Amino acid sequence: MLEPYVADADLVMVYLIGVLAVAVNGRLVPSLTTAGLSIAAYDFFFVLPRYTFAVHDADFLITFAVMAVVGALISNLAARIKREARLEGAVETERMRNAVLSSVSHDLRTPVGVILGAAETLLDTKAEVSAHARNELVATIRDEADRLARLLRNLLEMTRIAGGGMHLACEWHVPEEIVGGALARLEPQLVGRPVRVDIEPGLELVRVDGTLVEIVLVNLVENATKYTPPGTAIDVVVGRRGSAACFEVLDAGPGLPLGSPDALFEKFVRGHAGAEGVGLGLAICRAIVEAHGGRITARARDDGPGARFVVDLPGAGEQPPGVPIGSTESTVSS
Amino acid sequence: MTATVLVIEDEPQMRRFLRTLVTGHGYRVLEAGTGEEGITLAATHAPDIVLLDLALPDIDGLEVTRRLREWSATPIIVISAREQEQDKVRALDLGVDDYLTKPFGAAELLARLRAALRRSQRIQGSESATFSFGDLRVDLATRRVVRGGEEVHLTPIEYRLLVLLVRHAGKVLTHRQILQEVWGAAHTDHPHYVRVFMAQLRRKLELDPARPRYLATETGVGYRLRTSVTDALDENATPDEDEETPT
Numbered sequence: 001m002l003e004p005y006v007a008d009a010d011l012v013m014v015y016l017i018g019v020l021a022v023a024v025n026g027r028l029v030p031s032l033t034t035a036g037l038s039i040a041a042y043d044f045f046f047v048l049p050r051y052t053f054a055v056h057d058a059d060f061l062i063t064f065a066v067m068a069v070v071g072a073l074i075s076n077l078a079a080r081i082k083r084e085a086r087l088e089g090a091v092e093t094e095r096m097r098n099a100v101l102s103s104v105s106h107d108l109r110t111p112v113g114v115i116l117g118a119a120e121t122l123l124d125t126k127a128e129v130s131a132h133a134r135n136e137l138v139a140t141i142r143d144e145a146d147r148l149a150r151l152l153r154n155l156l157e158m159t160r161i162a163g164g165g166m167h168l169a170c171e172w173h174v175p176e177e178i179v180g181g182a183l184a185r186l187e188p189q190l191v192g193r194p195v196r197v198d199i200e201p202g203l204e205l206v207r208v209d210g211t212l213v214e215i216v217l218v219n220l221v222e223n224a225t226k227y228t229p230p231g232t233a234i235d236v237v238v239g240r241r242g243s244a245a246c247f248e249v250l251d252a253g254p255g256l257p258l259g260s261p262d263a264l265f266e267k268f269v270r271g272h273a274g275a276e277g278v279g280l281g282l283a284i285c286r287a288i289v290e291a292h293g294g295r296i297t298a299r300a301r302d303d304g305p306g307a308r309f310v311v312d313l314p315g316a317g318e319q320p321p322g323v324p325i326g327s328t329e330s331t332v333s334s
Numbered sequence: 335m336t337a338t339v340l341v342i343e344d345e346p347q348m349r350r351f352l353r354t355l356v357t358g359h360g361y362r363v364l365e366a367g368t369g370e371e372g373i374t375l376a377a378t379h380a381p382d383i384v385l386l387d388l389a390l391p392d393i394d395g396l397e398v399t400r401r402l403r404e405w406s407a408t409p410i411i412v413i414s415a416r417e418q419e420q421d422k423v424r425a426l427d428l429g430v431d432d433y434l435t436k437p438f439g440a441a442e443l444l445a446r447l448r449a450a451l452r453r454s455q456r457i458q459g460s461e462s463a464t465f466s467f468g469d470l471r472v473d474l475a476t477r478r479v480v481r482g483g484e485e486v487h488l489t490p491i492e493y494r495l496l497v498l499l500v501r502h503a504g505k506v507l508t509h510r511q512i513l514q515e516v517w518g519a520a521h522t523d524h525p526h527y528v529r530v531f532m533a534q535l536r537r538k539l540e541l542d543p544a545r546p547r548y549l550a551t552e553t554g555v556g557y558r559l560r561t562s563v564t565d566a567l568d569e570n571a572t573p574d575e576d577e578e579t580p581t
Contacts (some may be wrong), residue, residue, distance in 0.1 A: 149437050172526035176532040180544045181553040197544040205526060211554045213420070320526060 006150040011046060012067065015039075019071045023078035031078065035071030039064050089270050108151060111144035118144075133220045154280045157215065158267070168212065168291055172205040174319050175238040175245065181210075182217035183236075193234060199238040207315035208245070216296075219281035220249040228253025228306070243317035244294070252306040261298040289313065303325040337451055338362040340381035342372030342398065343413070344391050352385060355440050356447070369393040375400055381408060383451055385428075388414040388421050403429040409450040413438075419554045426508045426555065433506065433555070449504040449561075465500045465546050467561060469496055470539055472500055486538055491516060495531050495541075498560035499549070508556040532557055541555075 023031035040053070043064065049054050052201045055061060116139040121127055128286060129137070160166070176199050183195060217236070224234045228251045235250040256264070267288040270279040282298075289296040294313035301308045339361045343349045346367075353363050364379055366372035366373060370391045384402065388395030394501065395412055402410065411430040414422050422433050425482040431450050434443060463475040474497065479486045494516045501508065509525035517527060532551070536543035550558045 145437075159469075172529070174529045175528075176533060176536075176544050177529060177551050180546065181551055183545055184550075195545075199544070204530065214553055 011042060015042065015067060016070065019074050023075045028079040031075035032072060035068060035075065039067050108148060111148045114144045115141050147254040154173040154284065157284050158280045161284060166291045168209045170207050170209050172207050173210040175199050175203060175206055178214050179211055179217060179236050179238065181214045182221055185218050186221055189222060192231055196233065196235045198237045203238060203240045203316060207321055208292060208313055216285045216288050216311060217247065219285050223281055224249060240316045241312065242313045244314050245316035249309045250301055250306060255300050255305055256298055256307045264274055264298055288314040336360060336362050337382040338364060340364045340372065340375055340384045342366045342369065342384065343387040344368065359444060367395060372398060376406060383447060384408055384410045386410055386412050388412050388418055388425065394560045396421060396428065399425050399430050409454045411446055411450055423508050423555055426506065426511050431505060453505060460464040472496065476485055491531055492535055496535060503559045504561045506552050506556055506558040510554065
């Protein structure tokens with residue numbers, strides 16, 4: 001009944017698309033099976049005499065043979081492409097793992113060494129250690145343990161993200177609160193530094209994963225404290241750009257290192273060789289920002305010396321339905 | 335009278351650290367290595383406060399909380415790893431009083447212990463009618479809020495929110511708990527209500543709303559009214575000292 005509308009050639013096209021669809025979404029055997037079944041169905045329903053597997057016109061045997069060969073080729077090709085993609089993923093994971101191992105052994109050995117040395121000195125009954133020196137050693141143990149904790153936190157975060165474990169829990173957040181949370185976490189590093197927070201009035205709420213965006217800001221502000229001279233100002237600016245929320249961290253330091261600013265966001269890249277940390281902060285930022293569908297860029301400031309990190313996140317579009325507020329009268333009763 | 339702390343923690347080194355720290359500051363210690371043991375000890379010894387690690391080998395910390403809360407109002411402070419944020423919030427909603435995230439410092443632990451004990455020792459009905467922190471004075475009787483001598487006008491919701499924080503001063507409140515108390519049970523799925531109003535409160539009451547001294551945000555969990563600026567890190571007070579300034 002479809003005869004006037006469907007030519008034989010069209011049916012063959014449909015067949016090919018069908019096989020390709022199964023090959024891309026499934027595996028080799030199902031796609032080969034699809035090919036076989038499709039050819040049989042084509043024979044049964046469309047090739048004269050209808051509703052039998054017999055064939056009046058011998059030409060169709062050649063058609064079937066070609067369909068079978070093409071179907072098999074497509075299936076094989078798709079299977080091979082998928083296998084190669086999987087391999088590439090495995091190679092990348094392996095490379096990551098090696099980089100992590102070498103970085104870990106290099107950067108974590110020092111604090112561990114210091115802690116061991118300090119502890120052993122304290123336990124050494126033969127050593128003459130004054131009370132003052134004792135306190136210093138213990139304080140050193142605490143400081144190095146702190147450093148280890150921070151390094152490990154970054155490593156864990158990165159491993160979780162790289163393992164595809166980033167699951168965004170987006171809610172409506174007050175931008176000032178996310179900034180405040182980040183600054184609170186960095187209080188010791190921010191001592192003696194003027195920090196200016198500028199939130200665009202009217203940007204009430206942004207729809208993001210608050211915990212993750214806070215991590216981005218912590219990493220950006222922490223970098224600013226690491227790479228700029230003590231006492232120099234750090235600015236955090238939040239504004240709206242269309243339907244995107246724009247978080248910026250600006251410093252007044254020496255600016256970005258030479259080379260492509262994009263390279264800074266690669267894993268295990270550090271601002272300069274002797275810097276503290278494993279070099280994952282910006283990579284983590286990028287992973288989080290991109291998971292939100294946003295963009296993070298680094299550039300020089302155009303209003304003076306220093307670096308400017310810009311994070312654009314979608315999520316400042318339509319504001320959520322209004323918050324029930326009750327009456328707006330004040331509470332003062334006469 | 336010295337307070338007794340029940341430590342429910344499976345890792346021996348952690349237990350040792352907690353025991354040393356807590357006894358060094360004048361408390362008595364009871365120890366349990368599993369959840370069941372902890373519940374039994376709580377029932378037989380009636381400790382004044384419980385330190386509970388959320389990750390236990392036999393039954394998880396949330397289950398321990400549920401069971402303890404069936405018959406006990408003893409303050410519970412949970413210890414959790416950074417990744418267990420959901421569990422922390424769930425524990426707070428189940429009735430746990432406060433939390434600590436590993437790695438935490440000794441000062442933080444002691445401050446939380448003291449605050450929780452203080453709160454539980456306060457007798458109901460003897461609540462003061464006014465509350466002061468920083469240059470702010472909240473008079474619950476006349477419903478007035480004064481900042482640095484000048485009156486602050488709050489909307490009814492803002493006031494309800496502030497009073498809730500004041501009544502639970504020093505204790506963390508989850509978004510859900512706040513929503514329930516201030517907006518009612520129907521709105522517990524809208525944490526952004528709380529965020530918007532906390533932002534408004536901070537703007538009216540804090541010198542720098544982005545870096546509040548008293549109306550503290552606990553990321554991923556909720557809010558806490560700090561009773562003193564150094565509430566989180568007070569190393570000098572002893573267990574029985576009362577640091578609040580109710581008038």
